[in-house]
Amino acid sequence: MLSSLHIRNFALIDELNVDFNNGFTIITGETGAGKSILLGGLSLVLGKRADLSQIKNKDEKCVIEAIFDIAKYNLKGLFNTLDLDFDVQTIIRREILPSGKSRAFINDTPVTLDSLVALSEHLIDIHSQHQTQQLTEDSYQFQVIDALAGNKNVLIEYSSELRTYKLLDKELEELRLSKSELIKEYDYNLFLLKELSEIDLDNLDLEDLESQFEALNNVEDISERLGNVRSIISAENLGLTDQLNNVKQELTRISSFGKMYNVLLERITSLSIDLEDILVELDNLHENLSTDPQELEQINSQLQIINNLFQKHSVSTVTELTNIRTDLKLKVDNTENLDDSIKEKEGEIAKLRTELDVLASKINKQRNSATPILVTKLEAILSDLGMPNAKFKIDITSTQNYFQNGKDTLQFLFMANKGSSFNTLKKSASGGEMSRIMLAIKSILSEYIQLPSIMFDEIDTGVSGEISNKMGSIMKQMSKTMQVFSITHLPQIAAKGDTHFKVFKLDKENKTHTNLKRLNEEDRVVEIAQMLGGINVSESAIAHAKQLLN
Incomplete structure (x- = not known):
């Protein structure tokens, strides 16, 4: 989980120090208050390319530091692979120097951006409109199905065998050419x-x-x-x-x-x-x-x-x-002896193909067993989220080809309304529907695998009323097993948070500064009341806010 975040000299932020808890964390604020700045700073820690224009004071360096508690993430193997010292309290730091040069550190060890990205994808998942598009990709759809199918170990074994197979196949081709x-x-x-x-x-x-x-x-x-x-x-x-x-x-x-x-x-x-x-x-x-x-x-x-x-x-x-x-x-x-060598190599490859076929068959069988479960869960959650007629059809077909994750091809089809026809998500789901589908999938995944911390960036765009209440409930449920952040404009969702932060702007000495404040119970009532009725808070808005919070 993300334990704390320190930002200095970044965009409109002079200096910001904030500690986070586990559970469900809400971040609210008026449009333009600087929520995107907060996300931008966090994205730098996660490996995004640095930009000199992001430095507030061009004469000083920009520093962004995040501390993650990774005790439950089983990342020792990854740290060894990256040649880094493992610590359950892992500190990631990015620095942008006035010269424009950027530096990255993990537990005070200098690292490349590639290493930073390799680690950060296991730490926090920032859900944005861009990430929603992952839903349309076969690779992500397979990841979801394989999570429910429990294919992790057999996929690792298959991947290892496939690497050996490709190596032997290349050697055989070289023998034939030579x-x-x-x-x-x-x-x-x-x-x-x-x-x-x-x-x-x-x-x-x-x-x-x-x-x-x-x-x-x-x-x-x-x-x-x-x-x-x-x-x-x-x-x-x-x-x-x-x-x-x-x-x-x-x-x-x-x-x-x-x-x-x-x-x-x-x-x-x-x-x-x-x-x-x-x-x-x-x-x-x-x-x-x-x-x-x-x-x-x-x-x-x-x-x-x-x-x-x-x-x-x-x-x-x-x-x-x-x-x-x-x-x-x-x-x-x-x-x-070349013919003998070719024959021997062909024998090794034939044996390996048999082993790959066995593994691929197991992967296929478990995927087909998991698919009806995924469809049932998705349709049930989406029905609660205001899409009662949403239907999925997932077809998995075994082929003769060896892909990186098995021998299967996938058709992940969706129908939003009665009377329409099944089509790919890209062609049949709107932006709001894609956001709700992604939330449903994340919710289902959290039941099967240890997900990293997740930050939903206005996933509730385009919904209101009871649907937003259901979305908040889903995120609240997810937060029982993982750390969940939600940047939201909806009071129904904001009221469900365990912790509530407000992003706001402050004008000081003819300069605008962005800051972040943890709200107490009284502050939360006012903030949610303003989200309900505007800046001039009425007694009815206060009462409604208290009702939501309770």
């Missing part, structure tokens, strides 16, 4: 994959292969160089072996003359041994030199294939070729 493209590429990808698979890339050492090629390709030069090296080492008298032996002999003669000479001898001896080993290795290398032209051709061919693949795929390493091979294999496998 199939033709993949098939076009399949042959080429398969050719590339076979080309890469013919080489053992996983065990290929390109550096070693290149070394083998160089060795085979230059075998004569290598043989000649090895022979030259052997001659240098082993030539008689001038060879390295003989020269080292001569050095060793000279050092042997002086090795006993000092430790340093003995060390040199040991090093020369070690060199001599290494040289002998080198000579043996040279002989082995020379003996093992291969001159196989077939092997050379084979290695050369392999290197050419690899280099061609490097060039074709614009890469420079075997690792990159391996990665390309993996990607190609995945594409080829996907294409080869």
Whole structure:
């Protein structure tokens, strides 16, 4: 419920602080007194777009703050979704700065207008002529029927399944669209994959292969160089072996003359041994030199294939070729398994359609069960509201289509008078009739679901006498389970309120100001008497006012 409202520097309001009670609250005032200003300020709190022209003093910011008691509204989940701290006393504040910039806060946390609207629609419902037009929309008519049908939980489940169904259906369509493209590429990808698979890339050492090629390709030069090296080492008298032996002999003669000479001898001896080993290795290398032209051709061919693949795929390493091979294999496998994937997806969708059909059938059955109840209640209430011949015909038809709220289409038809024909509300109901139908629907809904606080803005326009008394009784009854406001010009309705406020204008220092006053019992008698007989209150008007209040 709306606990309090604070407005500062808005339109004709300097500053206004007002606390509200639960139950039935009446707001009255002369035409032009500023009731629309009060509604405008409240609408800003609920997410309406701000306008710089609404600031009274252009040098100061406009602030509108509302406190709501939401303990019974089960809104913790919504607060979590909006990433807001939950508090049973929730404070919503709007600020319009002199620059024209607008800011919104929920429990002192800055929020966007979208978040504000998402929350506010659960807090208070301002019923205006615009909202009455909702009655003509299928979506709102379904909401009413589903409330009576108790479809809330099954609709949540259906909506969740429908989201999954649409996602899978989209994936299936993408698979089917990609199939033709993949098939076009399949042959080429398969050719590339076979080309890469013919080489053992996983065990290929390109550096070693290149070394083998160089060795085979230059075998004569290598043989000649090895022979030259052997001659240098082993030539008689001038060879390295003989020269080292001569050095060793000279050092042997002086090795006993000092430790340093003995060390040199040991090093020369070690060199001599290494040289002998080198000579043996040279002989082995020379003996093992291969001159196989077939092997050379084979290695050369392999290197050419690899280099061609490097060039074709614009890469420079075997690792990159391996990665390309993996990607190609995945594409080829996907294409080869595409039919299986499509079939599997179709199976998932078929299963989901069956589940959706079961849920939609349950929704349809419960709607058809609730429809006669809604018609009976509507016609009974409207009869009390001066429309004894009002008749409704509601037809719900199941289709093959999956809509957001089931598979049904709806015909919500109305006939106001005997002898006329059924037609849509838009075509067959007048503005006054639409207001009474909306009041009847709100009254019925309040029996089935927890509605937010509701403010009826002159819903009684165009009615009087006993009809207005009945309308007041309906709103009074609704206020037993929810907070109800009524902005009214009718004394019969005003007298039924638990709390009564009057909007009035006051001229001060050559400026007009709008204010709001809570009326005591004596004030209420005067106010209702003026609503009955005008500004000059007669004794009979006072007596009539007291009678209405009692």
